[in-house]
Amino acid sequence: MYSFVLQIQEIDEGRATERVFPITPEWLAEALADTEVDGALDRTPGRLSVLAQRDGVELLVQARVEAALRVPCARCLEDVPVAVDVQATALFAPEATRRVPVEGEDIQLSAEDLDRDYYTHDTLVLDAFVREQLLLEVPMQPLCSSDCAGLEIPAHLRPPELGEGDEVDPRLAPLRALGATIRK
Numbered sequence: 001m002y003s004f005v006l007q008i009q010e011i012d013e014g015r016a017t018e019r020v021f022p023i024t025p026e027w028l029a030e031a032l033a034d035t036e037v038d039g040a041l042d043r044t045p046g047r048l049s050v051l052a053q054r055d056g057v058e059l060l061v062q063a064r065v066e067a068a069l070r071v072p073c074a075r076c077l078e079d080v081p082v083a084v085d086v087q088a089t090a091l092f093a094p095e096a097t098r099r100v101p102v103e104g105e106d107i108q109l110s111a112e113d114l115d116r117d118y119y120t121h122d123t124l125v126l127d128a129f130v131r132e133q134l135l136l137e138v139p140m141q142p143l144c145s146s147d148c149a150g151l152e153i154p155a156h157l158r159p160p161e162l163g164e165g166d167e168v169d170p171r172l173a174p175l176r177a178l179g180a181t182i183r184k
């Protein structure tokens with residue numbers, strides 16, 4: 001089931017239509033199920049505010065997406081909260097106008113084509129658009145703090161060749177020697 005749906009006939013030509021949708025924890029859980037990202041633990045609902053304008057068959061959508069997310073720290077896997085508050089604009093055209101390349105044809109896609117999304121029949125579904133905006137806002141290397149030391153390897157799991165902590169792995173000795181020469 002889609003959550004963020006506008007009926008095309010609700011959107012009058014020449015007059016912007018405003019809609020606000022809650023982004024529920026259930027929606028976040030389902031939409032982000034195949035990612036490392038999840039909704040905030042306190043299950044704060046987010047909000048999608050939409051301003052839609054129609055120009056002929058094309059729809060211009062200006063959206064603001066607000067949501068509280070969490071993502072595992074890239075070093076220690078602790079939850080890192082990510083507060084999303086992003087504005088985005090997209091142009092939607094009827095699916096029937098999408099240019100599908102005929103076999104052997106080499107369609108040159110313009111920048112305009114690439115920025116365009118599509119709607120089918122009489123319904124504009126924004127679920128995929130909202131999901132994309134959320135994921136774009138999540139940092140590639142999320143850290144719980146800039147000096148996160150990472151996972152500590154429990155003593156009984158430390159491979160013996162790692163030694164007792166401060167000792168340098170003998171395999172790294174050549175590197176250390178090299179470092180010493182460079183520093184001279």
Ligand SMILES: [Zn+2]
Nearest residue numbers: 073076144148
């Ligand atoms: Zn961390």
